[in-house]
Amino acid sequence: MTNSAAKNRLAHAYLFGGPAEIGKKTLALEFAKWLLCAKIKLHPDSSLNGGTGEEKFACGQCRSCQDIAKNQHPDVFVLQPRQEEKRGVIKTLEIGIDEIKTLRHQISLFPYSASHKIAVIDQAEWLTREAANSFLKTLEEPSGKSLIILVSPAWQTLLPTIVSRCQLIRFSAVPEKEIFDKLSKEAKNIKVLNRIVKLSAGRPGRALNLLREAGSLETLQQNIEIFKKILKSDLAARFEVAQRLSQNSSLAQENLSQWLLWLRDKILENNACQDLAIKIDGVSESTLNYPQKNLINSMREIQKTKVILDNPSFNARLALEVLMMKI
Ligand SMILES: [Zn+2]
Structure with missing residues (x-):
């Protein structure tokens, strides 16, 4: 992207796809900093600033870099789903048509102080169908000075018409x-x-x-203990866990990811490949309690549930209850 920008050939819209917490949004904002940084000379014939034209990173010090870091830059907009807590239930709210209309208006204006108007939509899979269709118009008729970066761990669930209008950049481990x-x-x-x-x-x-x-490793250990207990529990106890997890979708996703790592460990141990195991569970125990077939089946079911939970139109509690019946 820095090369494209230096050649003045930046695409109007990019889609950063790949697992959560891998650095997609961070990189989107780093690129925004780089593009607008006062210390970077983008075009060799420009003598507006003191850069050499070869900088690969933003300075992080200038006004523009600092404003972006504080989410206060007048030409950089970050949109992401909001979280709402109601009676102990944390719910992720979809990105609606009104928010998208505001964003479309903001990036249609001439840049206030920078060379570009930049919009970053994080977790773009949370756009409502209506909002996505509205945003499609911006992608179809981009203004010359706007740059859009969509960020999504579940980009396969976006409208194909949106994906096809963005340059897809896949992130891997x-x-x-x-x-x-x-x-x-x-x-x-x-x-x-x-x-x-x-x-x-x-x-x-x-x-x-x-x-x-602080305490995140302990929480992780507790989550693994919960899973081990589930495997030995009756349906009533399992449904209680499903109900609790369904109240917070990011917590549910995190638990499921950790359960997957534990299952992977057990499969490796079953096959005498302990060296490759993450050893997520500090406790060493006999794997005889966990037949290979069950482990693989559980992994498959958890992976399916994770995909369902990524889609806001599904009922999270129902999906988790089905999982509890199958593992
Ligand atoms: Zn800078």
Whole structure:
């Protein structure tokens, strides 16, 4: 993208697709900083600033970079689904037509202080059908100075007409060593960092959260214990867990991801491949209790449920209850 920008050949719209917490939104904002940074000379014939034209990163210091970091830049707009808490239930609200209309108006205007107007829509799968159709018009008739970046872990669920009008950039897992090296300055305990890097499964954002949020490793351990209990519980107890998880979709997704990692560990242990296991569960125990066939079946069902939970039009509680019956 930096090369395209330097050649003045930037696409009007990009779609960043790939797993959650891998750095898609971070990179979208970093690119916005880079594009608008006062210290970067984008075109060799421009003498507006002191850059050399070869900078790969924004300075992070100038007014523009700082305003973007604080989400206060007059030409950069970030839209994402809001979360609402009602009687203890945390619900993610879809991005509606009114929010999209406001955004479309904002990016149709001439830039206030920068070369471009930039819109980042995070978790774009939460656009309502109506909002997505409205936004399609902006993608079909882009204004010369606007840049749109859609970010989505579930981009396959977006309208095909939206996907086809964006340049798709797929994000994949970051090598463990890269995450380890980046975080080694911040981590106090190398053993803990090693575990965190393994647990993050190539997602730098996940690794950062595990490192910075106190108690996150303990919570993870508790989630695994819950899953092990579920496997031995009757349906009533399982439905209670389904009901609790359905109240917070991001919590449900996180639990399911961790259960998948535990199942993967058990399958590897069953097949004498312990070295490849993440060892998400600090407890070592006999895997005889977990027949391979059941483990694989559970993995499949959890993966299916994760896809369903990504789609806001499905009933989360129902999907989780079905999962509880199948694992
Ligand atoms: Zn800057």
